[in-house]
Amino acid sequence: xxxxxxxxxxxxxxxxxxxxxxxxxxxxxxxxxxxxxxxxxxxxxxxxxxxxxxxxxxxxxxxxxxxxxxxxxxxxxxxxxxxxxxxxxxxxxxxxxxxxxxxxxxxxxxxxxxxxxxxxxxxxxxxxxxxxxxxxxxxxxxxxxxxxxxxxxxxxxx
Amino acid sequence: xxxxxxxxxxxxxxxxxxxxxxxxxxxxxxxxxxxxxxxxxxxxxxxxxxxxxxxxxxxxxxxxxxxxxxxxxxxxxxxxxxxxxxxxxxxxxxxxxxxxxxxxxx
Numbered sequence: 001x002x003x004x005x006x007x008x009x010x011x012x013x014x015x016x017x018x019x020x021x022x023x024x025x026x027x028x029x030x031x032x033x034x035x036x037x038x039x040x041x042x043x044x045x046x047x048x049x050x051x052x053x054x055x056x057x058x059x060x061x062x063x064x065x066x067x068x069x070x071x072x073x074x075x076x077x078x079x080x081x082x083x084x085x086x087x088x089x090x091x092x093x094x095x096x097x098x099x100x101x102x103x104x105x106x107x108x109x110x111x112x113x114x115x116x117x118x119x120x121x122x123x124x125x126x127x128x129x130x131x132x133x134x135x136x137x138x139x140x141x142x143x144x145x146x147x148x149x150x151x152x153x154x155x156x157x158x
Numbered sequence: 159x160x161x162x163x164x165x166x167x168x169x170x171x172x173x174x175x176x177x178x179x180x181x182x183x184x185x186x187x188x189x190x191x192x193x194x195x196x197x198x199x200x201x202x203x204x205x206x207x208x209x210x211x212x213x214x215x216x217x218x219x220x221x222x223x224x225x226x227x228x229x230x231x232x233x234x235x236x237x238x239x240x241x242x243x244x245x246x247x248x249x250x251x252x253x254x255x256x257x258x259x260x261x262x263x264x
Contacts, residue, residue, distance in 0.1 A: 035264050055263070056170050058256060064240040086263065098264050118264065124242070126256075127263025128170035140171045143260030 002070045002082045006059055008089035013099055016083050020103045027080050029110040032101040033118050037091050051132045052092040053141075058126035062086070069120045073102070076116070077109040084117065086127065116154050123151030162186055162251055166213070169258040172234075175223050183213070185251055191216040210236050211245035213255060233259060 005011070013034055020030045039050045070082045083101040091097060100118050104110040129141040163182045173179045188208045195215060214236075218228045228234060236243055237256045249255065 057263070058167070058169055058237075058258065061237055061240040061256065122264035124261065125263050126169065126237070126258060126261050128259065129262045130170075140259070141262040143262050 001080070002067065002074070003084070004063060004066050004070070005085045006057060006062055006088060007085065008087065010087070010095060011085045011099065013096060016085065016099060016101055020081055020083060020101050024080055026105055027103045028105050029107040030101065030103045031107070031110040031114040032099065033114055034096050035098040035118075037093050037095050037097055039093065049133050049135075050093055051134045052090055052095075053097075054090050054130040054132055054138065055088045055097070056128045056130070057086070057088045059088075061126050065125050066121065069117055073113045073117050077102075077104060077113040079104045079109065079113045082113075082117065084121070086121075086125075088127070090132070119147075119150045119154060123147045164213075164249055164251065164253045164255055167254065167256040169256065171259050172227055172257055175227060183216075185249070188212055188216055188249075191219070208249045209245065210238070210243060210247045210249065210255070213249065214245070214257075228257075235260060 013032075017030070017032055020032070021027075037050075037053055066084055070084070073079055073082060079102045081101075081103040083099070085099040087095075087097055098118075098121070100114055100121070102110050102113045102117070104113060130138050131141060132138045162185045164185060165180065166183050167180050168176055168178055185208060189206055192206070192208060192212045192215070195212075214228045214234070218225050231245070235258050236245070236247070237258075238247055238249065238253050240254070
């Protein structure tokens with residue numbers, strides 16, 4: 001089962017984890033990842049300059065892309081359940097941005113499946129972050145080369 | 159959207175700089191723009207197709223901001239009908255084309 005949510009509202013991570021546990025009896029491993037808003041101003045030294053981030057998304061393409069990588073992950077690692085939630089709109093410091101949770105028969109499948117999904121999402125899903133400073137100024141976050149490299153290593157591993 | 163048009167979307171920093179999120183472009187205008195660019199090489203028998211790069215060329219002619227964004231090929235990603243494509247992808251009537259900067263989600 002695949003469940004995908006792109007939403008402005010905050011989400012309850014523990015409720016989603018509970019639902020991953022209440023799945024089929026052949027599930028032996030649940031692996032989850034949560035991404036959180038952090039202070040990541042490049043080159044700045046002052047603390048707490050960040051008010052939050054503004055997240056924009058090309059929603060129809062994101063759903064289309066996430067469905068594709070979820071089907072690939074299910075096929076490759078035989079995952080039982082996949083749950084992905086990603087927030088858009090304004091998010092405050094320390095709020096969860098993204099959740100990826102998977103359940104499968106064994107730990108290695110679940111670890112790899114979860115890591116694969118997160119690496120692909122990060123490198124290819126059409127989301128854009130803008131940092132909003134306490135001063136009211138804002139700027140778009142620059143994409144990082146290593147995110148692409150992490151995503152591509154899964155192709156090489158195949 | 160008329161039958162001879164495509165929908166073009168812009169996201170994030172592109173939408174801000176261009177002050178445009180969505181517009182309808184006429185395929186006929188794109189053909190004309192391409193023909194003007196290639197008039198010397200064109201022969202009568204050539205079947206006219208428009209690819210993503212032709213659309214970028216057409217958009218560059220709109221002025222400074224457009225020129226600046228669409229002149230840097232590595233920092234402009236394109237998708238047609240929700241799937242990432244390269245510059246040589248052939249456009250068809252009714253397509254939804256999107257241009258956006260490298261992604262930063264997660």
